[in-house]
Amino acid sequence: MRVLITGAAGGIGRLIRSRLRRDGRELRLFDIATVAPAEDGEPVELLTGSVTDPSAVRAACDGVDAIIHLGGLSREAPWADTLDVNVNGTQVLLEAAREAGVRRVILASSNHAVGYHPVTDNVAADLAPQPDTYYGVSKAAIEALGALYAHRFGMDVICVRIGMCFPKPMGVRGLALWLSPDDCGRLLEACLSAPSPGYRLVWGVSRNTRGYVSLAEAEALGYKSQDDSEVFAAEILASDTAAHPENEVIGGGFTITPLGEANPL
Ligand code: 15L
DSSP states (O other): EEEEEEESSSSHHHHHHHOOOOOOOEEEEESOOOOOOOOOOEEEEEEEOOOOOOOHHHHHHOOHHHHHHHOOSSSSOOOOIIIIIIIIIIHHHHHHHHHTTTTEEEEEEEEEGGSBBBBOOBBOOOOOOOSSSSSHHHHHHHHHHHHHHHHHHOOOOEEEEEOOOOOOOOOHHHHHHBBHHHHHHHHHHHHSSSSSSSEEEEEEEEOOTOOOOOOOOHTTTTOHHHOOGGOOOOOOHHHOSSSSGGBTTGGGGGGSSSSTSSOOO
C-alpha cells in the first residue's frame, strides 16, 4: 500500500512519519520544503513540489492508494495566500486524486473552522462552520471541497478537525484540545482502514480529562485514544496563570488575532 502525505515536512507531517510506518506500506512524502532523508531501510519516497502545482500533485498521486493532505498554511496569513495554498491547493489535490483513481483522502481541517462556537459539553463534529480567521474559512472550504468530491465521485473523504497536535499541549486551552502525536497516528490509521466511510467529519483530539469535543465520530471509524493531556496539567496551570476570556470559544487566541496577519500559536 502506498500512502501520499502532503506537507510531510511540517509539524504534524514530521510527527506522524515514523508512527505510520507499517510492513507493506510505502510513504510518499511530498512538500515544498525539504523533507528529512530516508533512514536506513525506511520505505519512503521523497518528492518536492507545491500543492498548488497541478502537474507536481498529479505526479505525486500516481500509484497511490490513499492520501493524507496536511499541506498548506497552518495559521493565519494574508487572504490571497490562504486562498491559494489552502483552498486552491486542496482543489488541486482532490482533482489530481480523482484523476489518479485514489479512493481515499484524509483532509487536515482544524478547530478554527468552528472557532466561534462556545465551549460547551460534547461539541459534535458536524457543527456548521463558524470560522474565526481567514485560516478558519479556508478549513471550512477544504471540508466543503471534500464533501463535493465524496458525494459527486464516490470517494472516501474524511475531514479531521484537529485540535492542537504538538508533542505537548500548549497553554490551558491545549489541555482541552490536545491531540497527542501517538493518538494522531492512531486516528490516521483508523481513517486509512475504516471500511467505506464515505464523507466524514471528525474531531482530532485525545481523550483529555478537560476536553469538551465529541470523540464519538472518530471512534465510529475505529479510533481509540490512549492519551490524556492531564499528565501535563500541573505544569501548564503553573506557567499559564493569565485570565483567558478568549478561551470561552473553541478558537481561543485565533479569535482576537488581526485578520490576515501571521499569529503566534
Ligand atoms: C491550528 O489549526 C494550527 O494549525 C495549529 O498550529 C495550532 O495553532 C492549533 O490550530 C490551535 O488551535 O492552537
